[in-house]
Amino acid sequence: MMNRILSPVALLAGTGAGLLIAPQALAQQVRSGTAAGVSISNQATVSYSVGGSSLTTSSNTATFVVDKKINLAVAELGGTPTIVARGATDQVTTFTVTNLTNATQDFRLEADQQDVSIPLLGTDDFNVTSVRVFVDSNGNGTYEAGVDRATFIDELAPDATVTVFIVANIPDVAGITQANVSLNAIAANSGQAGTLGGDVVATPLTTPDSPTTVDIVFADDTGLLDQPRNGQQRAFDAYRLGSAVVTLRKSARVLSDPVNGLASPHAIPGAVVEYCITVNNAGPNVANGITVTDALPANTDYISNSLTVGGIGTGDTCVLNGSIEDDDAVGADESDPYGGSFDGATVRATLPSVTPLVPLNVGFRVTIR
Amino acid sequence: MIRLHRCCIALLMASAPVAASAASPIELTARVLVEQRQAAADGTTRIVLVPPARVTPGDAIVYTLIYRNTGSQPVPDLVVASPVPGNLLYAGPAEKAAVPEVSVDGKAFAPLAQLRVDGRPAIAADVRALRWRIAAPLTGGAAGQVAFRAIVK
Structure with a gap:
């Protein structure tokens, strides 16, 4: 009889110790919960006294199965x-x-x-x-x-x-x-x-x-x-x-030569060549604070005040000229949206912003020595 | 003869809860039900108790322990005890049921507020066993019940 009362207690001592040692294991178990198919049983007891002696009766076992x-x-x-x-x-x-x-x-x-x-x-x-x-x-x-x-x-x-x-x-x-x-x-x-x-x-x-x-x-x-x-x-x-993908494309075309003039000019010494650098932004965002630098090619002479910046470019030619820049890096023409300068070896141009799919040009001219 | 005997055993097992002693005048029946939320006609949700056919972790189980004096003499000092099954978290007495004394170790029973585990106050999840002391003697033929809720882990 006494064993009956104690049996759940003995069983609990084990589980109780487990609970105390590993509270985290308990927390993890609670997350997905008791495994499906586990049968949960419970048996209660009742004790009472009859004529001064203590008696105990157990109940039936109430059982259910945990579902999935x-x-x-x-x-x-x-x-x-x-x-x-x-x-x-x-x-x-x-x-x-x-x-x-x-x-x-x-x-x-x-x-x-x-x-x-x-x-x-x-x-x-x-x-x-x-x-x-x-x-x-x-x-x-x-x-x-x-x-x-x-x-x-x-x-x-x-x-x-x-x-x-x-x-x-x-x-x-x-x-x-x-x-x-x-x-x-x-x-x-x-x-x-x-x-x-x-x-x-x-x-x-x-x-x-x-x-x-x-x-x-x-x-x-x-x-x-x-x-x-x-x-x-x-x-x-x-x-x-990516926020902005900026690419450069440079092209050159001969504008005139000393022999043929403007008609079918060829790249012979003395010919005027226009370089066109197209700054393209593939997007999706506007690219800001772009500076283009281009070292002057060997055997060419920069033509003073030929620098234009900010023209809208299509293809390989500078169809629309941008703002005309002087060759130094100061002055009124630097304070318009675009700036440009030539320091004797390198052409520099600044573009405050390039919006996606609207390429801008930097153009300048040289003569072939 | 044998057939009759078998029949009687089967009858006993089906109807009567396990009787520990032939002389026992006290009979204890455990019943398990699960709380289910149902939409009522007036738009509210009410909780009904249904047989534990569809039980998943998180569901609330209600155990009801029904004790009955099948004898004719009053029985004093009635104590109903139940463990909290391993995969369940004790969640207090069932609605309108007597509050049990609880135990975190199966030995010492007291109100929950007086128990401590690892130096901290015990919480309902620590409870491993329950005990109800029925104050008044149970008169012959009388019955009573206690009940508690537990959540499936």
């Missing part, structure tokens, strides 16, 4: 868009997927392009190409082509987290600024290592309840473009073009 609570968390890693360049390949955005189910699960992964702009992330104005999704197989947090090849999460233990990469190519198109992408993880059935199970289906509410079988209950939260309790979670990230 499907839950997961998908999070974007880093908090900032991935900065990319036009035409770049295998550009990576990083996510984590955490299994909050009280059982081991597979997860199917979907990488999606957002066609609608999401205010939180910024305006989406292009789509990346060749979108792929890979699991960080070796757990080092860095995408390695050929190493991280798994396209689904296999047998993820309760409370375990894996890193997932969306890998995509950036089209080489002028004017693009940002592409938003999202990772959608869908809980799938586990049980066969190396194979993605089918999507988990919640036990229908019409299925007769049974206290002894493991039912499946979706418990995942709602999210942006995600329904609550559907066994899926979604997180967003973005590819953003």
